[in-house]
Amino acid sequence: MRAAIIKKQLLFKIALACGYLPMSVGGLIFLIWWGAREFYALDLYKLERMGYDWALIALGILLIGLLLLVVFLVKKGKRGLGKSAVILVLLLLNYPVCRVLLGKRAELEQYAYVKVKNNTEQDHIALSIHPYFPGGNAVRLARGKGKVFRYTPEYTYTGDREYTVNTATLLVQTPNEKYRITLPPVKRDDCRRFYVDKDFILQNE
Structure with a gap:
């Protein structure tokens, strides 16, 4: 039973x-x-x-x-x-x-994900990606910290059904200096990881 x-x-x-x-x-x-x-x-x-x-x-x-x-x-x-x-x-x-x-x-799949890490010798830097994130909304990062930016890359039609990704610029600001770093092409649905080194040069992580 x-x-x-x-x-x-x-x-x-x-x-x-x-x-x-x-x-x-x-x-x-x-x-x-x-x-x-x-x-x-x-x-x-x-x-x-x-x-x-x-x-x-x-x-x-x-x-x-x-x-x-x-x-x-x-x-x-x-x-x-x-x-x-x-x-x-x-x-x-x-x-x-x-x-x-x-x-x-x-x-x-319409978004790109870009992580940027502060590997400079500055304890705090301000980061934004132009034109997708206004400078006034810059993210502040302590040394060794990173931030993931999610945005929809824009494309330009180049003819014959071909498109190229529009250039984006990483804006880096310290208390004394401002840097403009051109990002490599990042397509929609891509994930990329970078860090800014002590010379304020963008490197692949």
Whole structure:
């Protein structure tokens, strides 16, 4: 008797897991990938690929969940309607969650992420990127600290369906000096990491 109860509970728990596991794992992969770009200007390409692969795996899990839901309903009948509704809601919830994540991914690919670190001998410098960040909103960095700038690079049409990235300038200000450093081309959906050395020359990190 007890074994039969445990078996029925196991069926419900597995079906339940098939509902929340796909969106939970997919959401976690997305948040780690997004956080790496937003806070560290790191593009985890392998993690992004893993997210697409997981979407295919999740589809299989959802189909298994639907099958288990039918089995659960057949075995429990009207007594299982409440639990079946919970499973069905979780299974269906994966669709809007997936839509939101894909929409957010499409939005984020319009941005470039540029991290600049203060490796000068100045304890505090002010940084901004022209023309995307006004000088009045410059970020102040202590020595050894960095900042990720997120912006949408502008392009110029050069003909024959070709576009070039418009030049951006890193503005560096100390209490005594101002420096204008031309940034290398940074395309949309790119992540780049730089530091300003003691001679106020921009270096790849």
